[in-house]
Amino acid sequence: MGAYPSSTEMGTEYDAWVGEQASLAGTVVETDPVTITDEYRAGEHVTLQVVGADVDAQQGDRLAVFGVVEEDHTIRALNAYTVPPSNYLYMYAVSFVAGVWVLGRLVRTWRLDWASWSLEPRSTPLRLSNISVWSQETEEPDA
Structure with a gap:
């Protein structure tokens, strides 16, 4: 069998x-x-x-x-x-990259609803520029 x-x-x-x-x-x-x-x-x-x-x-x-x-x-x-042992390194590296990509897609298009502990789709996908510290403009104080 x-x-x-x-x-x-x-x-x-x-x-x-x-x-x-x-x-x-x-x-x-x-x-x-x-x-x-x-x-x-x-x-x-x-x-x-x-x-x-x-x-x-x-x-x-x-x-x-x-x-x-x-x-x-x-x-x-x-x-x-x-x-060969080198194939395992390749397999783990590719799996890690794929996992990071999937996690990025999940965070970008879904959000956690804390009240019901469920995932809900975002109305507009999150962009890296929305969460980046460098993209926020700092206002200079008036002299």
């Missing part, structure tokens, strides 16, 4: 999955042979040797593997791909 065992099932009852297909991901800790590890419970890791993976995995990469579970903590890969 497409419900493959994860690191949790592999870590707790490995022998029950021998001969079955599995889909999991882990951090590459060794490259010859390719070995991945993944935490399945606080402080507990499952370590698997990956055979048959035609990928250029470097230590520290995240390796996703779909394959058949074999004895001795080995998985015979039918498909595998790596995700």
Whole structure:
């Protein structure tokens, strides 16, 4: 049904999955042979040797593997791909920028009604010049 065992099932009852297909991901800790590890419970890791993976995995990469579970903590890969650590930095940076953009749009077009604690649309969108300290003209006192 497409419900493959994860690191949790592999870590707790490995022998029950021998001969079955599995889909999991882990951090590459060794490259010859390719070995991945993944935490399945606080402080507990499952370590698997990956055979048959035609990928250029470097230590520290995240390796996703779909394959058949074999004895001795080995998985015979039918498909595998790596995700370099730099991709995570890019993902977080793009997500941060998108979050700031959404927050800006929310503040610009909606306002909080304090009486009912609800969001209401603004009649006119807020502009940066409306809230900027630099745009407010200061009057000079008459001499």
